[in-house]
Amino acid sequence: MSNAIATHIQLASRPTGWPTQDNFRSEQITYPEPQAGQVRVRNEFISVDPYMRGRMSESRSYVAPYQIGETIAGGAIGRVIESAAEEIPVGSVVLHQHGWSDIVQGEAADFRVVPEIPGLPLSVRLHIMGMTGMTAYVGLTAVAQMKQGDTVFISGAAGAVGTAAGQIAKLLGASRVIGSAGSDEKVALLTEKYGYDAAFNYKDAPVREQLAAAAPEGIDVYFDNVGGDHLEAALDALNTGGRAALCGAISGYNSTERAVGPDNMVNMITRGLELKGFTLGSYLHLAPEFTEKMTGWFSQGQIAYDETIVEGIDHTVDAFLDMMNGANTGKMLVKVS
Amino acid sequence: MSNAIATHIQLASRPTGWPTQDNFRSEQITYPEPQAGQVRVRNEFISVDPYMRGRMSESRSYVAPYQIGETIAGGAIGRVIESAAEEIPVGSVVLHQHGWSDIVQGEAADFRVVPEIPGLPLSVRLHIMGMTGMTAYVGLTAVAQMKQGDTVFISGAAGAVGTAAGQIAKLLGASRVIGSAGSDEKVALLTEKYGYDAAFNYKDAPVREQLAAAAPEGIDVYFDNVGGDHLEAALDALNTGGRAALCGAISGYNSTERAVGPDNMVNMITRGLELKGFTLGSYLHLAPEFTEKMTGWFSQGQIAYDETIVEGIDHTVDAFLDMMNGANTGKMLVKVS
Known part of the structure; x- marks a missing residue:
């Protein structure tokens, strides 16, 4: 196991009206080798969502506002590349909320292992199946x-x-x-x-x-x-x-x-x-019901979807701004190359 | 049994913005003696309510708009003074929706007999108990x-x-x-x-x-x-x-x-x-539950109420306009002298 240098996109200042590139900054973060109970994950897809705009403001909301200098948290899916946690071996596919980064490291409890299903792209876990x-x-x-x-x-x-x-x-x-x-x-x-x-x-x-x-x-x-x-x-x-x-x-x-x-x-x-x-x-108790229904529909070919994919962690802000402007059809995602 | 001359307050024109006296007119109506199945009622109290303003406009609503030249319908309570309907003898106290009039005559089915309870003023049937x-x-x-x-x-x-x-x-x-x-x-x-x-x-x-x-x-x-x-x-x-x-x-x-x-x-x-x-x-099925609860509270002296009473059928429009202006405390009523 070794150190790793990660790129994280952070909030640089709070937007007034439409966000711009200037409201964000890219930071290089050096992770030491994972401590006991930690995993290191290389993200494959990052989600950019409308609700994130709300968290960029300081007002009262259902989740705390992002803090200046904090990595933009949100849904992402990746693969474990180093592990000091028995329950999540290297190679596992994991969903997490660590957000806008190419590599992230943290406690195993923050990462949820999802099964790899043949024919099911990882990206759909961030939208139609998620x-x-x-x-x-x-x-x-x-x-x-x-x-x-x-x-x-x-x-x-x-x-x-x-x-x-x-x-x-x-x-x-x-x-x-x-x-x-x-x-x-x-x-x-x-x-x-x-x-x-x-x-x-x-x-x-x-x-x-x-x-x-x-x-x-x-x-x-x-x-x-x-x-x-x-x-x-x-x-x-x-x-x-x-x-x-x-x-x-x-x-x-x-x-x-x-x-x-x-x-x-x-x-x-x-x-x-x-x-x-x-x-x-407020409705997470319905997750099993949803997963059962959606898996059934999906496997019967009854569900179509679109993805608008922007490549490269450095274009995450572009993807977010384009999504706010309606440039996407279906789910807007960043593919971390 | 005999003819009767009644005073009815009717819609003369549709108000634009705040209603005025000019939007209403008083009409003398002559009733022939009640036909079989009909009763004649002398009102004691007439209700004027905010929702009536909505019915004076022509727009889509949950009840049909009042028509020009029609008596303003609404809640009232009175006493039967002539009856050609076995089930509702003279002297009965009845609730009805015939509205702004001193005397009204119609089919017995339009009138609901309510028991006279000692100590319970008739007027409360139009508000706290109604x-x-x-x-x-x-x-x-x-x-x-x-x-x-x-x-x-x-x-x-x-x-x-x-x-x-x-x-x-x-x-x-x-x-x-x-x-x-x-x-x-x-x-x-x-x-x-x-x-x-x-x-x-x-x-x-x-x-x-x-x-x-x-x-x-x-x-x-x-x-x-x-x-x-x-x-x-x-x-x-x-x-x-x-x-x-x-x-x-x-x-x-x-x-x-x-x-x-x-x-x-x-x-x-x-x-x-x-x-x-x-x-x-949409909630009339809860009437028995309400009546049981309210009767209990009322009989235990747990319910206070106010009435703002205007006397005389000729002041019904005044009462309505005053109520829209907030001149009432508690229920605004017209007492038909």
């Missing part, structure tokens, strides 16, 4: 209480959660699934690849108008990844007894203005609507 | 899932629903109940008569600041009668897992401007909050 897929599943089932025959609207539908949610909704018996996305290419993909019954480009015309046209009978469930005008449009379209799972609000993440709330909250009273915000942390 | 009290009960229990030990915030706390909700919350084990109202007299009444632990005048300073000061540890449940800045303040104060029952939004009922939605909807995601709108119609 937290992203489970977020979509939990949002539709436990949060929004989707029922067979429901009409479902999903915003940010071409993103990692959205592409999963559309397919899961159909597999669970939704009668009609409608999605919104930010380019014509993405819109085409939604109906051609992801089983959406209808989709629109939110940049073409007001969401309210486009959603009303796509759902003339209204919607029963809304899966919100966007917030803002999308949530407002959904509050107009939701039928009596309708339910919304609020998963993300990317439209406002980089705004420095006062967010404009929906002008039609009163619909919630007259139609008995329910809005429920959630983060996956 | 729909208003049940709205407060259902909102706290079935909708907001209030638990023992919760801190509860109630807006419009000095109104008919609010005075009931504060007391019920305490009786159900809330550890701390906070209320907002629009005058210092009402605020004093909340803590002195209605068992609120803290109360503030929303006109004194921003609701956000006053609520934060009154609930330094945050709130668990919000019962919303007001909407607007109150809902926004509650979304800041709600603790992780907090729930809000949206019952009314009187702050926006008479606005002709675009309603300003909460600027902090994103809190719903980070804290896993739940907002649920409701109208009593």
